[in-house]
Amino acid sequence: MRILIALAAALTVAGATTAQAAAPPEVTALAAPNINVANVQAHLNQFQSIANANGGSRAHGRPGYLASVNWVKGKLDAAGFTTRVQSFTYNGATGYNLIADYPGGDLNNVVMLGGHLDSVTSGPGINDNGTGSASILEVALQMKATGFQPTRHVRFAWWGAEELGLRGSRFYVNSLSAADKSRIKAYLNFDMTGSPNPGYFVYDGADGQPAGSVALQQRLQAGFTTLNVQTELVKVGGRSDHAAFAAANIPTGGTFTGAEQTKTTAQARKWGGTAGQAFDRCYHRSCDTTSNVNATALDRNADVIAYALWAIAA
Template sequence: MSPNAERRTTPHPPRRSKSAWTRRAGLAATAAGAALGLLTAAPTAAGAATPHRPTTHTSAHTAALAAPDIPVANVKAHLDQLQSIASANNGNRAHGRPGYRASLDYIKGKLDAAGYTTRLQQFTTSGTTGWNLIADWPGGDANQVLMAGAHLDSVSAGPGINDNGSGSAAVLENALAVSRAGLTPKKHLRFGWWGAEELGMRGSQYYVNSLPAAERAKISGYLNFDMVGSPNPGYFVYDDNPELESVFKDFYAKLNIPTEIETEGDGRSDHAPFKNAGIPVGGLFSGADYRKTAAQAQKWGGTAGQPFDRCYHSSCDTSANINDTALDRNSDAIAHAIWTLAAGSTTPPDGTVYENTVDITIPDNGPTVTSPIAVTGRTGNAPAALKVEVDIKHSYRGDLVIDLLAPDGTAYRLKNANSSDSAHDVKETYTVDASSKRANGAWMLRVQDVAAQDTGYIDSWKLTF
């Protein structure tokens, strides 16, 4: 994990009862999205909506085949090889050093033998040549790419077996498990091992920056794994994307293992360049140089007051610096995510309707309120004629200003206030040219009442892609 990047918590009028969430195309919402209010509609009714509070429901993540159990002995065998490589090359596997290239060749050889299409991507940083390794599994929808990756380089001070041999080995063994299973996912699977992460994510930055915009848009999600076998481990989940976050939380919930949101390394690893390019990211982390609290030790075990990894960026980050249980659990969690997300649906057809029917009170002459819809599973940008259907119950519609907010925050004005418009309610369909914006993400309906004495609420609204 790079040390150089920034570290990163009045009642409605009476109305009819109706289903909390519907979606004509039949895609399901994630439980995490419900909890955050970033919801796509579920295929069937989830019960009557409660004013102001999104209805939560079980996660709709399902895989066509159950994910395999990843043998931790296999992952540790890869770590032993990386340790041997470091020992034979002045004790490290750092960028620009022979140990890094030998590590790369070891992983590439395993993938080539397993039927992957591999390529080395060369770049230069700090005056030294580096390489990324990219591996593609045959098949799957090339317009929906699920990618998993880890940085392969160590610091120059040590062999980097937890940081980040652990993530590299776990991703490798998962890639090999895909091959053993002969997996035929709906999404295209791609794996990456990055160079020069310890110098500030240079390898992953180079990869993302080298992708044409059309190719970036095809990546439906990037999963990052940097330090997943810390000796005094925690179980941390990235919270950058609700759907990707929930798939890991679902896995650990079934094991009755509590998780926490990852904050220690936020922005310090290879998910950052993907996130900055607008690609959804997720991942796992078992902790670095922060100290485990008493509360964390109570729920996870281990030693309170000690770092999650006392050998972080040190010569003692050897094959002895691994917690087998954490490595095993996280390797299996990676498999769960890959099998689940890769089995996801193909891009919904044109005409798919996304709807939010949770009531949102509009304060009289007050601040703005927003109602979210999360659009997922699409490729490319939104339509040039995006339909926005709005149903607002209000006693004086002329008081209302209504905007559509794209996922990047761009506002599209749908309706201005008009003091002479004394009609009730807003039940309109607007058309917006949103073709410059990515389709996937959290879209918002923003409403404000700018004059006194009239009240109302957002009843429902829809987006048609």
């Protein structure tokens, strides 16, 4: 994640301290699968191995980033997705977005899920943002494994150069025609979903976001409610890859487990963990390795991603 999210401000939002906001009625559809966290962790191990083999990072312009793109693409190609790699240039280096379309569904009614695949140069970026990248990858693979046939068209994206100013996602949205933008009805962003001292935050859909964002917020909250996990709303503004979509008036939502902000005593009582300590003490550091991930938070967020997708895309 590129810039700090103002958690303290988020706590002042009325009704933002629990997941009890009224969620939209459930749809009658195939139940979302329980995402096996061991599969997500296996993807994280692969990202760590790629970083280890490429100078310790998976950053924009570094070989570890392109290796990450190619590895994810191979998994999706084998599962029958239609993939394409979109290249762009920033700071004199070539960056890449990976876009993957699930077969079928209404091409005029698209649901997108995304997260940034790049790390900072100082480390392998396993929580930031291997966790979101690995989670949406496993959710994508489970679409195929379960035979899910959504009525909406589903598209996944892994963004490049987020850590340098949201470059990849901005490039993608700017490359779309007005008609293509209008076909995207929802974008869900997952950036840092396994922080070692986790919080459970849902993007505040009323925080200047496009119409329809509150419904996405409520859907994600409802997913956490099924797991008996309380949430807090967080004001995300333009600080992750949802920003380009919001600027294009596309409804946005997402989840987040915290960066270097400090967990309060009240939050520790609610979620466990350690008060007075950062949600992620290895944020943007070389210690952001596979040992810097809370498996419970990773598991819960992956399940909520699947819950929301199966309901929204059905």
